[in-house]
Amino acid sequence: MTRFEGDDLSGAELVGVRLRGARFVRTDLSGAVMRGVELAGADIDAPWLLDGHSTLLVNGVDVAPLVDTALDVRYPGRGLRRAEELAGLRESWDAVQRTWHASIARAEALPDGAVDERVAGEWSFSQTLRHLVMATDAWLRRGILGIDAPFHPIGQPNEEYAADGNDPAVFSEASPSWARVLEVRAERVAMVDALLRDATPELLDEPRRNTWAPEFPETVRSCLHTILEEEWEHHRYAERDLAVLEARARS
DSSP states (O other): OOOOOSOOOTTOOOOSOOOTTOOOOSOOOTTOOOOSOOOTTOOOOOGGGGSSSOOOEETTEEOHHHHHHHHHHHSTTGGGTTOSSHHHHHHHHHHHHHHHHHHHHHHHTSOTTGGGOOSTTSOOHHHHHHHHHHHHIIIIIITTTOOSSOOOTTOOOOTHHHHTTOOGGGOOOSSOOHHHHHHHHHHHHHHHHHHHHHOOHHHHTOEEEOSSOTTSEEEHHHHHHHHHHHHHHHHHHHHHHHHHHHHHHHO
């Protein structure tokens, strides 16, 4: 397969081009206009489409709200991930942890080593849980609690982490065992459990600073929204790839 990386094709016009089976990863297609295109079997994953500020027009219909609603139906509790009140936040957190428990059970039923297997270059199931460790450390331990050195060494950063001037050496445990991942993940889940259990409505309104861009204000509530967004979105990715791994195991 021909690979294009880092090419700037902004404003290009592609006419009569065959893109069957092409894969677009971390690609900016915002504002792209497609006319008379064949999209049968296309698979689009655009999490930022659901941030409330984007549109995706298909035959003149903005499908972004339809996608968001369909995902809320598929995953009960997801629709409360941006709740304003504690009751909704607690319900969404409990729901996403229940579905994570079920997904972990599915992963552990796969052949040995499957939790470390990557599907089409995406994070493995183990790496996804490690990223959630990092997300909790970023938005709970640093963002809400203000801990100076919040990150656990098994955390899985995004590729953009080092590009933004951060030190990737913080995450020194590059290949932890599955048992180790589950142990640290359980510790982080317990931290969020405790915060939500003991939080008050007044705490939600307390000001905080954005973990990655301190010049932007946050609140405890908005930090919790980010934690929940990470949990629900990465669960969706994990479920998608689990289905592939299960099909491989059956074949």
